Amino acid sequence: YIPYSGGGSTDITARMLTNLAQPYFKTPLVSINKPGGGSALMHGLVAKAKPDGYTLGILITAALTRIPHLRDVNYDPLNDFTPIMQFAVYQHGLAVKADSQFKTFEQFIDYAKANPNRVTFSTAGAASGQHLVMEYLAIKEGIKWIHVPYKGGVPAVTACLGGHVMAVAQAPEWAPYVKSGDLRLLAVFGEKRIKDFPEVRTLREIGYDYALISGMGIVGPKGLSKDKVKMIESAFTKASHEKGFDKLLNRLSLLRINRNQAELNELLTTEYQQKKELITKLGLAKK
Numbered sequence: 480y481i482p483y484s485g486g487g488s489t490d491i492t493a494r495m496l497t498n499l500a501q502p503y504f505k506t507p508l509v510s511i512n513k514p515g516g517g518s519a520l521m522h523g524l525v526a527k528a529k530p531d532g533y534t535l536g537i538l539i540t541a542a543l544t545r546i547p548h549l550r551d552v553n554y555d556p557l558n559d560f561t562p563i564m565q566f567a568v569y570q571h572g573l574a575v576k577a578d579s580q581f582k583t584f585e586q587f588i589d590y591a592k593a594n595p596n597r598v599t600f601s602t603a604g605a606a607s608g609q610h611l612v613m614e615y616l617a618i619k620e621g622i623k624w625i626h627v628p629y630k631g632g633v634p635a636v637t638a639c640l641g642g643h644v645m646a647v648a649q650a651p652e653w654a655p656y657v658k659s660g661d662l663r664l665l666a667v668f669g670e671k672r673i674k675d676f677p678e679v680r681t682l683r684e685i686g687y688d689y690a691l692i693s694g695m696g697i698v699g700p701k702g703l704s705k706d707k708v709k710m711i712e713s714a715f716t717k718a719s720h721e722k723g724f725d726k727l728l729n730r731l732s733l734l735r736i737n738r739n740q741a742e743l744n745e746l747l748t749t750e751y752q753q754k755k756e757l758i759t760k761l762g763l764a765k766k
Contacts, residue, residue, distance in 0.1 A: 484631030
């Protein structure tokens with residue numbers, strides 16, 4: 480299962496990785512999109528699947544570490560899954576149309592502060608990492624703005640391109656449009672600047688103590704046997720090291736990162752607690 484709609488960076492990456500991993504499996508690998516709930520819908524389906532190795536999902540780490548603190552989900556993030564491996568992390572940012580009045584991130588923030596509920600922005604879904612960043616900024620700056628959630632990154636970017644929203648906070652589905660001159664990138668949300676856009680600052684460089692870290696991996700339901708986990712982990716790890724996959728990650732402005740099952744489990748446990756503390760501090764925790 481793929482947790483977002485077709486055509487976005489997650490969908491494209493997942494489908495290529497699946498194709499590269501196919502030679503290591505005896506049965507056909509079929510990719511099915513299950514968008515909704517900022518990836519929570521798909522994770523709920525994986526959690527309820529039989530632990531026979533025939534149902535896997537593209538893990539979005541936020542679905543296990545962040546979303547459960549924001550709203551109710553129909554799965555236990557730390558006990559209903561078998562995380563298997565991680566292969567990439569997203570790079571996120573805030574973009575506006577090239578003809579927008581906002582030339583800098585500071586201009587965007589200043590306008591939003593001076594004009595309550597005038598700024599609209601799109602994301603790939605409510606409670607997504609990008610949404611949380613924007614809520615963090617709103618709390619820090621005393622801003623009131625309007626969030627317009629979509630079911631994936633492509634429609635979120637399309638909404639900005641079409642002038643339906645003033646900005647898009649999203650993973651780099653915006654990258655080709657920034658390169659073509661149709662969109663302007665105002666800031667990036669990760670720990671480091673993005674290689675293809677070296678002049679664009681991170682939020683931390685601008686002065687905010689925040690970085691969005693979100694990754695992709697492979698996950699199965701709780702109870703997968705050690706033999707199945709080992710086989711699946713090995714297959715997708717080998718696939719993720721193919722040269723063609725590296726080229727795709729670069730083209731989509733995604734960063735390679737390989738974590739085995741033990742490393743991924745440790746990351747998820749640590750991130751779960753850190754996000755719980757942050758979301759509670761921001762006053763965004765579910766009631």
